[in-house]
Amino acid sequence: MNIRYAFRFISMGVFFAFVGLAIVFRLVSLQSGAPGERIGEVEKYDGVELVTLDPARGNIYDRDGHLLAGNQIIYEVAIELNAVQNPTSIALAVSNVLGMNFNEVLALASQDPEKVANTHVLLDYFVPYEQAVKLQALKDATDEAEDPGKTADGRPHSLRGLVITPRYDRSYPEGSLASNVLGFVRKDGISVHGVEEGLHYLLSGVARQTVVSADPHRALDLPETLHGADLVLTIDREIQGALEEILDAHMKTSGAFQGLIVVMDPRNGEILGMANSPRMDLSGEWNIDEVFAGQRSYNMAVDGYEPGSVFKIITMSAALDSGVVTPDTPFTDTGALQVDGWTIRNWDGGAWGPQTMTTCMQYSLNVCLAWVATEKLGQTRFYDYVRAFQFGQPTGIELARESSGVVRFDNSDGWYPIDLATNSFGQGIIVTPLQMLRAVSAVANEGRMVTPHILKSVVSRDRQYDVTPQYAGQPISAQTARVMSDMLASIVESESYTEMYPGYKVAGKTGTGTIYDSNLTNASFVGWGPVDDPRFMVYIWLNKPTSSPWASLVAAPVFVDVVERLVVLMDIPPDEVRLQLKAK
Amino acid sequence: MDTMRSDQTNNIMEKAIRYTQAYTQAPWRKQLRGIGVFLAIVLVLVLLGSLFISVTARTATLGREIQRRRQEMESLEYEIAQMRSELAVLTSAARMRERAEALGFRPVGPDEVLYVPVPGYAGKPDVALATPARTVVSTRPVISPAFTRSWVDWLAQQINAPVLPLADLP
Structure with a gap:
């Protein structure tokens, strides 16, 4: 080979070697760094998650557009045992904010996820907005703090595993006004009497559970939530x-x-x-x-x-x-x-x-x-x-x-x-x-x-x-x-x-x-x-x-x-x- | 005779070799060309791979953004429902009556009302919470064509488009 071409070959070789090394370096960094952890979490659920599409029940208005029946946020507070890092922190937070018994919550949060049938432990199904906001703020502050402090057992404070999920609950802003016309929705979701029962098929929307891929390339696969229809009554x-x-x-x-x-x-x-x-x-x-x-x-x-x-x-x-x-x-x-x-x-x-x-x-x-x-x-x-x-x-x-x-x-x-x-x-x-x-x-x-x-x-x-x-x-x-x-x-x-x-x-x-x-x-x-x-x-x-x-x-x-x-x-x-x- | 024939044959062979050598590339050239083609293919593959990775990465980023926005939208829907409920409580009939009475108002009797004709007033309009179902909806696309047409479409449009706007034609 002519010596004058040798430099070109070496240069190209170095270039491709560099590209190859760069790719390998990136692969390693993705796998071992923070993105890798997130990908790992997704992999844990085989790349899919079960999503509950919670439709909002339709609002009911009077003939002038005054709200007679609407929705408010209510929260479900639960513990995901697989993610718990410090049960004592969870028990402290929940007992302080929700007024639940500390020892009972501690016992629930301390369960071994390998030994229970359901790792999702429900604490309260009807937590009001104000309490849930307070609990969420506490969770955010604890999880994001550089030095969250330690509990008596020496473990750092952590509210990981505490899950606060919003959902809709029926609200009737006018109190007893037209209550016999409206009917009502029971806490178990059953609509009884009046418009609530008579037009339930319009108000309820379509609640469903669907398996959704966590793959971002399939982000548009998530079906649209079909909320209930709003109703305007002839009532003044x-x-x-x-x-x-x-x-x-x-x-x-x-x-x-x-x-x-x-x-x-x-x-x-x-x-x-x-x-x-x-x-x-x-x-x-x-x-x-x-x-x-x-x-x-x-x-x-x-x-x-x-x-x-x-x-x-x-x-x-x-x-x-x-x-x-x-x-x-x-x-x-x-x-x-x-x-x-x-x-x-x-x-x-x-x-x-x-x-x-x-x-x-x-x-x-x-x-x-x-x-x-x-x-x-x-x-x-x-x-x-x-x-x-x-x-x-x-x-x-x-x-x-x-x-x-x-x-x-x-x-x-x-x-x-x-x-x-x-x-x-x-x-x-x-x-x-x-x-x-x-x-x-x-x-x-x-x-x-x-x-x-x-x-x-x-x-x-x-x-x-x-x-x-x-x-x-x-x-x-x-x-x-x-x-x-x-x-x-x-x-x-x-x-x-x-x-x-x-x-x-x-x-x-x-x-x-x-x-x-x-x-x-x-x-x-x-x-x-x-x-x-x-x-x-x-x-x-x-x-x-x-x-x-x-x-x-x-x-x-x-x-x-x-x-x-x-x-x-x-x-x-x-x-x-x-x-x-x-x-x- | 045999010697003469053998010389002729050798001459022919030498000529053939010379011609062959004259029109055949040197082995190192062949080797160099092979390597060049291989590197070119590798280069094309690398470029295509880079392009694919780049597009895929952008799609994934946008996908994540969609997922994040969707969660945000869901969260905002909850917030809106809560605030709408709170507003309705604050403006409920009972609260409004309390506030009116505190300000010194009272319900009016039939004999205290003065009726004044207002030309063109047809009474309280019906409440409109959304577009009436029979309204004609504009067919104008929401997404700019720049995001939906291919470059071939764009080229065809440019070719078919008049050079000057019709209004400017003499």
């Missing part, structure tokens, strides 16, 4: 609060066992407020069994009962719509009507003499309405209207455990002719307040029934989907609805309890249903206003009032108070002002 927080305040006051004065006020927009079926008594404060510690001991239901709006005379609206609407009576049709009340061997009597047992259909409704005469149903309408037409008003069918509202009520139709087993008479004034038939609202909305809304609903929109994956109001059919004509509205408005005008709200024309009807095998009653009221342009429809149900059994004395005053607050909260001017503004 201000109206809800006012209803609960009014209901609580009347529960005291009436001595009722349970109470309900529902306010619906009769134009579209949106539930604006739904107050129940009793209620639970969902923001604190509670025990449903104590709060609802002996109570009939968590939310009376979806519970069935014999509504009493409010059902007369349905009977009279059917009779007017089928043309068998008019508001002025005469009827002579003798105080008793014989049907199938049974005697129907009025609420006071008296005979009210010559009446018209309007006064029959005004004085709520059972004998008159039973005569209308049995003598004028007949069973086929009466039950056809009951079907058209959709009694016996749930409204489909987004609340859990809605009752469908019980209606014995004329072709059902166990139906007797007396059922026709008693059904005409709301006895012997089980309906829910929401079914009554749906049916009576036809009277307030030109003959068209609306479907009560409480879900306004769903927010999922950054898109807001509005719920379209549904009409539930037209059981009566617009003309019948107007006549019936005027009839009920004149009844309210003639009653003494209307003196409280001058300037607003409202329609309504009381209902006192007797409770089987008891001297107590169910007092109800359904009313709406303004009659010419209905903006609200109110349903009141007081279960077992003790101050008086009559709805006109215990339920009607609730309606007066509700209307006084509603017209302000809903910006509804008195009729005269409203018509003037409309004319302009």
